[in-house]
Amino acid sequence: MTRTAIVTGAARGIGAATALRLAADGYAVAVLDLDEAQCADTVTAITEAGGRAIAVGANVADAEAVESAVARVAAELGAPTILVNNAGILRDNLLFKMTDDDWDAVMNVHLRGAFLMSRAVQTHQVKAGWGRIVNLSSTSALGNRGQANYAAAKAGMQGLTKTLAIELGRYGVTANAIAPGFIATDMTRATAERMGISFEDFLAGAAKEIPVGRPGYPEDVAAAASFFCSEGASFTSGQVLYVAGGPRA
Template sequence: MTNIKRVAIVTGGAKGIGKAVVERLAQEGYQVAVLDTDDAALRLMGEDARGGEPLLRVTDISEPDDVKGAVAEIVGRFGRIDILVNNAGVIRDNLLYKMSDGDWDTVMDVHLKGAFLMTREVQTFMVQQKYGRIINVSSTSALGNRGQANYSTAKAGLQGLTKTLAIELGPYGITANAVAPGFIETDMTRQTAERMGVPFDELVSMSINQIPARRSGQPEDIANAVAFFADERSSYVNGQILYISGGPVS
């Protein structure tokens, strides 16, 4: 492996899966930039930084100017960008007939438009370097899930984006892959339990009963897979969707 200090960007990196990814990449020796809209969570992360001193920036990745400013600041500080983890996400769950235009647009803007804007901005630097790793966070919901027409569509779209990026950017030494988590214990799944009107512990138990591995997923499980895709030695793994759900999916 090279002695270059690799630089990684993680969107939505202040909590949940994103935070676990930030911590894992820092442990691996990467310099990490964390983008999130939650200023309070970013400040807490700064106080409890593990491994290095991450660049923390309040950023709305659905806004082109905000994305340009964030990437320019990161390049200005570190001189390069090697890894992009498009993790930022929101849920606005509802059955189709109850789903508002705003519910649809918000989810699409963060998951799909945000990933597009971030990727378009960083690929310029990756192409110049002839090196890059783009890792999108999809979901098993991409295969369809009741009450998540917007979320499922966005996550399926990320998988299509991943495969297209692999084709277009592969010749420049850039790989694009995606992780697709199943049930993971995060604030987002707590929101799902609230929407369903069941205690979170009950939702966890219900989920475990349907998972062959007989346990629920933790953010660290996803971070481990992201670290694999981010590794320099994973250069021949490109355009893949890795489902991380404790068992097969269909």
């Protein structure tokens, strides 16, 4: 029996790398993002490598859209029992400049989205008596200047993860979180552009602050997700794994 995974925010970056890794691990994968057309490259990469995947467009902060998306995945790929809540956005600003919309948008995509997706998928997991939920947190959960919204959302992901682990464990479902540090993605590239420096200089500067001496890449996070979704991780639940190249100073 082939298990089915849903990866949100999987059109690019960490989500795309995770979808590719889970497909390589033998799972059928629903590549979910806000714009279904943007998922095409990830789906093509999976199918060309011999895997099964579909593109699904949905706003994870919209309850009806989430229910419809999960139902579609169940109908087209099979009941989803693996969920990676990766969808996220940035609306960085210092507190006194942060707008209500900046706060609400980040909370809705990260936290509300993870809640809605987990609630929809757990029905299938409980019925199967097996499941894996992986939530994307961040080192920013420890606090980061200019990210009151993002830091609060990513800390919230850790609390959500631990609660899901407690509630769903009896049904054979594990829930864990990954907290990436500096990862080279389109999102960090946009940050460099906003700061007015080249992406290469931005990466080099970040690497100097990381004990292993390099930035992280989406595949580093995907490898951690692969473990959490595996059969071998059945006794690992409620954990937060920092994938950050070393402890934060």
